[in-house]
Amino acid sequence: MTDTPARLLNLLSLLQTPREWPGSELAERLRVSPRTVRRDIDRLRDLGYPVEATRGAVGGYRLVAGAAMPPLLLDDEEAVAIAVGLRAGAGHAIEGVEEAAVRALAKLEQVLPSRLRHRVATLQNATIPLTRGDGATVAPSTLTTLAATVTAHERLRFGYRAGDGTETKRQVEPYRLVSTGHRWYLVAYDLAREDWRTFRVDRVADPFPTGARFTPRELPTGDAAQLLGHSVTRTQEHDVDVTFEAPAEFVTARLPGHLVPTPTGPGTCRLRARSADSVEWLGLRLALADCEFTVHGPEALVSYVTDLGARLTRSVALPPTPPQA
Incomplete structure (x- = not known):
């Protein structure tokens, strides 16, 4: 293989396999002499690839962790x-x-x-x-x-x-x-x-x-994160306060990662958090917790959850009442 750039890429691809490569095996794979392999190893080192060499009958070359992240194939x-x-x-x-x-x-x-x-x-x-x-x-x-x-x-x-x-x-x-x-x-x-x-x-x-x-x-x-924080603060925030009749780990697995309840007993927990999310979104997420819960605040969330429960109840078609005998 006489194309040096292509040969270097092939050598790099081999070295990125997590094993140690004897020089003789690399020479055979690349169809070049062991001396050419040594020169190519030096070229890779000059490019920032940390190639380690070990001596002895079972020695060889392998790519190790370096001070910087080199390009990968x-x-x-x-x-x-x-x-x-x-x-x-x-x-x-x-x-x-x-x-x-x-x-x-x-x-x-x-x-x-x-x-x-x-x-x-x-x-x-x-x-x-x-x-x-x-x-x-x-x-x-x-x-x-x-x-x-x-x-x-x-x-x-x-x-x-x-x-x-x-x-x-x-x-x-x-x-x-x-x-x-x-x-x-x-x-x-x-x-x-x-x-x-x-x-x-x-x-x-x-x-x-x-x-x-x-x-x-x-x-x-x-910075941009600080600007975003100011922007979110300008929107209406809510002090969310909800108790759940379920263990904290059960509820945590069913809520978004930024809403984390605190255990209040062996089978209960309470969520107190400041959130810029809409009351509609919060109400739906609480409903998906799949357990009994009580909303203590804010009032807008209490009102929305109350209305949501009423709408869901009305959406269920009740079976007709059988005629009296």
Whole structure:
């Protein structure tokens, strides 16, 4: 094999297998001399790949952990598995995944061959995830588009649906994607409104990069997460207070991750939390806890749950009363 770049890639692919490779076996696989293998190992080290050599009759070469993360080579199956995993995590805003996962997904999908992109989409569509989120899932393609425009400092157009259902067209300078653990938000400068705005990504439709570059503006607060916090604070927050006739671990498994009840007895628990979620969403999530519960506050949530219970009761068609004998 005389093509040095291709040979280096093949050598790297072999070394990424978690085992030790004798120099003679590498030379045989690559169809070169042991001396060429040694030179190629030195080239990989110069590129930042930490290749360790051991001496002796059973000695050889292996790739070890280094001080920095070098580029990796993935085969088809590995690339599909990683893309599907990143899509699942990013689409449900799993806490801890956040923007780094979306950037990784954007980079991976940019270079995926079309045949692998089709396999990823097929697997994604055939899988039904069981999550503890609020159901406000996000299309991975939307996240990767937003992440790409954030990285490239490229203006973005999209449709947006507000909480009251109003639909508008927006053109923004995207600054950051922020995950709160159960939702994704885009922090951006709205060009029409000449002010900073935060957008729930699950309400973003048809994002379109315009190709126009911009110089990022200075945030009015310290960072994007802080700006998002101020924005959420401006919305109506609720001091939620609910008791459950079930153990805390049972209820916790049925509520979103940001709503965690505290045990109050062997078979009871109580949830006290400040939430910016709507009372409609909170009421539905409480109903899905699948146990008896009592809402102590706020009043708006008490009223909504009362009305919801009445509507559900009225929706049940009672059997006709048999005639009296």
